Amino acid sequence: MLLHVIEAGTGPAVAILHGLFGEARNFATVQRRLADQYRVLALDLRNHGESPHAPGMDYGALAADVHETLAAVAALPVALIGHSMGGKVAMRLALDVPGAIRRLAVCDIAPVRYPPRDHRALIAALRALPLTPGLTRSAADAALAPAVADRALRQFLLHSLRCGPAPRWRLGLAEIARAMDEIEDWWAPPGAHYDGPTLFLTGARSDYVRPEHRATIRALFPHARFAALRHAGHWLHVDDPTGFLAAITAFLAG
Numbered sequence: 296m297l298l299h300v301i302e303a304g305t306g307p308a309v310a311i312l313h314g315l316f317g318e319a320r321n322f323a324t325v326q327r328r329l330a331d332q333y334r335v336l337a338l339d340l341r342n343h344g345e346s347p348h349a350p351g352m353d354y355g356a357l358a359a360d361v362h363e364t365l366a367a368v369a370a371l372p373v374a375l376i377g378h379s380m381g382g383k384v385a386m387r388l389a390l391d392v393p394g395a396i397r398r399l400a401v402c403d404i405a406p407v408r409y410p411p412r413d414h415r416a417l418i419a420a421l422r423a424l425p426l427t428p429g430l431t432r433s434a435a436d437a438a439l440a441p442a443v444a445d446r447a448l449r450q451f452l453l454h455s456l457r458c459g460p461a462p463r464w465r466l467g468l469a470e471i472a473r474a475m476d477e478i479e480d481w482w483a484p485p486g487a488h489y490d491g492p493t494l495f496l497t498g499a500r501s502d503y504v505r506p507e508h509r510a511t512i513r514a515l516f517p518h519a520r521f522a523a524l525r526h527a528g529h530w531l532h533v534d535d536p537t538g539f540l541a542a543i544t545a546f547l548a549g
Contacts, residue, residue, distance in 0.1 A: 398546065405484060487515065
C-alpha cells in the first residue's frame, strides 16, 4: 500500500512514523527543523491521516507499507524514526529489510507485547460521537469531554476529525478497533536482527520501556544505545521538544 507522505528539505533521507491515533502532521515542527539538513518524509500509516483505510494492522503489513512507499519515492536507504506504534513499525522494517535502513531511532516503545491500556475505550468514544452535518470542533470537544477527560488528549484526537457539512474521521476507527490485538502484540521473524546504529530514546516519566526489556532489545538490535529525556513522558516530542530534537539531531549526525 502506498501511504500519504509529507516531504520537506533536501539531503540524506529521514522518515518519521507517528503513533496510534496520530498522523504525519504531529511531527511538523520536528520535520521543519530537520529539513535544514535532510530530506524529511513524514508518513501517515494505514488507517491514519490521509492514507488509505484497510483491514489488518500487524507489524509485518505496516512495515511493508512503509517500505513500498519509501521505495516509490526513491528514499531508500533511509534513517528511520518511529514513535510508539510507529516505533514498532520501524523496528519491524529494520528487521525485515535491514539494508533499507541506515539508522534507526525508536522513541518510547519496546519490541514486546503490551497489555491493553485505554485505547479500546478511546475508540468507542470516538465512534460514539454523532457526526451531524455542521459539526464544529468546539461542539465535538464538548461531546467527547465526558468520556475523554484529558483536554490535551481530546485535542490530539480531534486533529483527525474533519468538521463541516459532512464530518468524518480520517482515522479508520473500525479497522483500528478490529486490529487492537495486533497493535498491542509484537513478534520478530525467527533469527532476525538489525546491526545498524540504533537509538532507543525514552521519556524518564514513561513506563513503556522498562529495564527488563533491554535484553530483548539487545538480542534484536545488538548496537542499541539508550537515552532518556528527564522531563518527558511518552509524548517525547511534545513534552520536551528541545531535548527530543537535540537527541535526534545528534544521532542522525553519527
